[in-house]
Amino acid sequence: MKIGIIGSGxxxxxxxxxxxxxxxxxxxxxxHPETLDDLVASLGGPARRGTPDAAIAxxxxxxxSIPFGALPEFGQAKRDALAGKVVLETGNPNLRRDGGMxxxxxxxxxGTGAFLRKWFPxxxxxxxFSTVWDGxxxxxxxxxxxxxxxxxxxxxxxxxxxxSRLVLDAGxxxxxxxxxxxxxxxxxxxAVYDTxxxxxxxxxxxxxxxxxxxEGAPRKQGPTSHDA
Ligand SMILES: NC(=O)c1ccc[n+]([C@@H]2O[C@H](COP(=O)([O-])OP(=O)(O)OC[C@H]3O[C@@H](n4cnc5c(N)ncnc54)[C@H](OP(=O)(O)O)[C@@H]3O)[C@@H](O)[C@H]2O)c1
Numbered sequence: 001m002k003i004g005i006i007g008s009g010x011x012x013x014x015x016x017x018x019x020x021x022x023x024x025x026x027x028x029x030x031x032h033p034e035t036l037d038d039l040v041a042s043l044g045g046p047a048r049r050g051t052p053d054a055a056i057a058x059x060x061x062x063x064x065s066i067p068f069g070a071l072p073e074f075g076q077a078k079r080d081a082l083a084g085k086v087v088l089e090t091g092n093p094n095l096r097r098d099g100g101m102x103x104x105x106x107x108x109x110x111g112t113g114a115f116l117r118k119w120f121p122x123x124x125x126x127x128x129f130s131t132v133w134d135g136x137x138x139x140x141x142x143x144x145x146x147x148x149x150x151x152x153x154x155x156x157x158x159x160x161x162x163x164s165r166l167v168l169d170a171g172x173x174x175x176x177x178x179x180x181x182x183x184x185x186x187x188x189x190x191a192v193y194d195t196x197x198x199x200x201x202x203x204x205x206x207x208x209x210x211x212x213x214x215e216g217a218p219r220k221q222g223p224t225s226h227d228a
Pocket of ligand 1: 008035066074134
């Protein structure tokens, strides 16, 4: 699958690396692409680097992993280019880093997914890879025994399927929880946040029911990880 990484830091760099090793066609991006030369060289093969615009153009699927406070402006600026793309978004509101907007989101009681829906209209958005510290992800990918659980939320059933395949390919256990509103259940401060729980432990804690998962959402044509 063709994947664009926007924000190739701790999370984006790591998850993109895992997908590249799994055989996906990954373009890592930065506002300063030359800073990614070492990362791309370390992977060899077809991994490439470029600007965020190049990543958007390249990817059938995008991983968006930038500071949460930058998301509203990014969604506005890239609105047309992002339309119709499957986007896995990882950000968490952080008062120290993101300031007042983080406080607004945390105090709203709506959860991050509801804000993503407002900030990214027309985007097939999935909350993903938001609950686990990068160090835990780095040491736990493809581990023997129960894999680390990655809760997922999306209003788009097919985007959720694509994200689930990509979580598996990265070496973790996908746990679809429901529509974007359900991201509230695994946001900062919840029982599953920053625990490194296995998929079964996340499922037992969040207890997602099949009917919770994007009930009534239309299934659209889209890429699957079998395109890799
Ligand atoms: N680290 C973790 O353990 C962890 C775990 C779960 C979720 N998260 C969340 O995931 C997101 C990324 O975390 P991270 O630790 O990977 O952060 P990071 O290492 O600081 O990487 C973020 C990247 O975002 C890019 N960036 C910054 N501002 C931007 C803007 N305005 N527009 C476009 N790109 C911008 C930067 O790339 P350039 O400057 O090169 O363009 C930077 O490399 C955060 O929202 C965080 O809350 C982090």
